Amino acid sequence: MEILRKNDIIELEITDISNDGNGVGHYNGITIFVPAVAVGDVISCRIVMVKKSFCYGRVENLINPSEDRIESDCPVSKYCGGCSFRHISYEAECLAKDKFIRDSFERIGKLSPEYLSFCGCKDTDLYRNKAQYPVADDNGKAVCGFYARRSHRVVEYTRCRLQPEIFSDIVEFIMAFVNENHIPAYNEVALKGLLRHIYLRRGAYSGQIMVCLVVTDFKKAKVFGKLAVLLTEKFNDIKTVVLNENSKNTNVILGTKMKALVGDGTITDTMCGNTISISPLSFYQVNTQQAELLYYKAAEFAGLTPDSTLLDLYCGTGTIGLSMARQVKKLVGVEVIQAAIDNANVNVKTNGITNAEFICGDAGTVAKVLYERGERPDVIIADPARKGCDRPSLEYMAKMSPDRIVMISCNHTTAARDCAILGELGYSCDKVMGFDLFPRTTSVETLILLTKKN
Ligand SMILES: C[S@@+](CC[C@H](N)C(=O)[O-])C[C@H]1O[C@@H](n2cnc3c(N)ncnc32)[C@H](O)[C@@H]1O
Numbered sequence: 001m002e003i004l005r006k007n008d009i010i011e012l013e014i015t016d017i018s019n020d021g022n023g024v025g026h027y028n029g030i031t032i033f034v035p036a037v038a039v040g041d042v043i044s045c046r047i048v049m050v051k052k053s054f055c056y057g058r059v060e061n062l063i064n065p066s067e068d069r070i071e072s073d074c075p076v077s078k079y080c081g082g083c084s085f086r087h088i089s090y091e092a093e094c095l096a097k098d099k100f101i102r103d104s105f106e107r108i109g110k111l112s113p114e115y116l117s118f119c120g121c122k123d124t125d126l127y128r129n130k131a132q133y134p135v136a137d138d139n140g141k142a143v144c145g146f147y148a149r150r151s152h153r154v155v156e157y158t159r160c161r162l163q164p165e166i167f168s169d170i171v172e173f174i175m176a177f178v179n180e181n182h183i184p185a186y187n188e189v190a191l192k193g194l195l196r197h198i199y200l201r202r203g204a205y206s207g208q209i210m211v212c213l214v215v216t217d218f219k220k221a222k223v224f225g226k227l228a229v230l231l232t233e234k235f236n237d238i239k240t241v242v243l244n245e246n247s248k249n250t251n252v253i254l255g256t257k258m259k260a261l262v263g264d265g266t267i268t269d270t271m272c273g274n275t276i277s278i279s280p281l282s283f284y285q286v287n288t289q290q291a292e293l294l295y296y297k298a299a300e301f302a303g304l305t306p307d308s309t310l311l312d313l314y315c316g317t318g319t320i321g322l323s324m325a326r327q328v329k330k331l332v333g334v335e336v337i338q339a340a341i342d343n344a345n346v347n348v349k350t351n352g353i354t355n356a357e358f359i360c361g362d363a364g365t366v367a368k369v370l371y372e373r374g375e376r377p378d379v380i381i382a383d384p385a386r387k388g389c390d391r392p393s394l395e396y397m398a399k400m401s402p403d404r405i406v407m408i409s410c411n412h413t414t415a416a417r418d419c420a421i422l423g424e425l426g427y428s429c430d431k432v433m434g435f436d437l438f439p440r441t442t443s444v445e446t447l448i449l450l451t452k453k454n
Pocket residue numbers: 282283284285313314315316317318319320334335336337340361362363364383384385410
């Protein structure tokens with residue numbers, strides 16, 4: 001077998017796209033991953049990194065472009081780590097994402113469910129209700145934008161096509177204030193400076209905006225009181241301005257301490273007809289309209305009746321359970337973040353729902369408590385974070401013996417693993433459907449129906 005070396009140039013046909021958005025080609029039995037290519041491209045490829053069983057390459061020359069290719073409509077998509085799919089048609093992107101999901105269920109889960117048609121998104125731009133902009137020091141000037149691909153170098157650019165245009169105006173206003181007042185940006189190498197991130201949220205229906213400034217030290221952040229007032233004077237839709245303190249040397253954006261400068265630290269939005277209160281620390285799907293389609297389909301999978309009891313594990317602010325509460329006898333939600341549970345308890349009252357209980361705690365630990373107190377839900381919804389469910393959660397879900405488990409996951413690889421474990425615990429993986437909540441990026445949501453085996 002011919003061995004490839006760094007800087008070798010080879011002709012390569014791209015035959016697939018991997019989960020992380022890289023194109024895949026094969027050369028004499030060696031797999032080669034290449035960024036920013038399309039299935040069907042024939043390229044002249046420079047080998048840039050040689051690993052034991054695969055290589056990384058980059059396009060030296062496009063010999064024969066794929067029919068999936070389109071012209072990127074973003075001036076920074078080549079450098080930004082956000083969009084991996086601006087150079088291919090949205091149809092090709094949906095096909096790739098659907099294949100990611102099927103591959104995970106077949107290869108990792110060894111499962112053969114029925115695959116329902118992939119649900120693409122009507123709007124592929126301006127769909128996000130949330131943005132987090134890193135702030136950095138650039139030779140004494142505070143700059144704000146996005147991290148360059150696979151790095152923590154901040155590129156100054158705020159006009160992201162995925163986010164509402166008003167976000168750029170707000171960020172530019174904040175950065176002008178920061179530089180006029182010589183507020184030091186955080187330097188993550190020297191571990192110095194004050195302002196780390198600007199984090200914005202906007203209710204897709206309500207239009208209400210939350211501004212959250214992540215700082216290293218509340219005590220040094222008094223100047224932001226003046227900024228908060230100026231922001232609300234300039235932008236009518238800003239309902240709350242909050243500080244978040246994060247003094248740790250970490251990639252995690254938010255710390256745990258919050259301080260409201262304007263408003264009560266929350267905004268409200270509508271999700272599936274319910275009014276939802278949202279705090280900075282609470283999870284809330286970034287693409288509201290597409291999340292609604294996902295949750296409505298989840299309700300269909302759940303097959304609820306007026307006698308059903310429903311357990312919503314990893315419930316966040318309660319959005320999913322509350323969207324189904326009126327169809328069931330009883331709803332129990334479980335979530336580990338107290339701020340999200342506080343929101344859920346407000347949401348229950350605001351929406352006049354009287355049959356719901358929300359519990360703050362780890363899903364597995366609370367599932368065990370619920371099992372021991374004799375709870376036997378008819379349906380369990382599980383919508384875990386990227387790492388999926390842990391073993392105790394899956395075991396106690398199965399022990400409670402629901403007729404149906406509806407899983408929602410933003411990580412099809414851990415979802416496939418968890419469905420395989422649930423298979424060992426007596427559940428068959430019947431239906432799988434992909435939902436694109438994140439056009440132009442590699443992320444995708446998966447909805448799964450598992451039913452109790454006879
Ligand atoms: C993908 S979000 C889903 C939230 C909610 N279902 C929604 O759609 O808005 C996952 C949620 O799981 C919560 N979470 C993470 N680890 C947890 C754990 N061990 N136990 C309970 N909840 C957890 C997170 O805080 C987050 O709110």
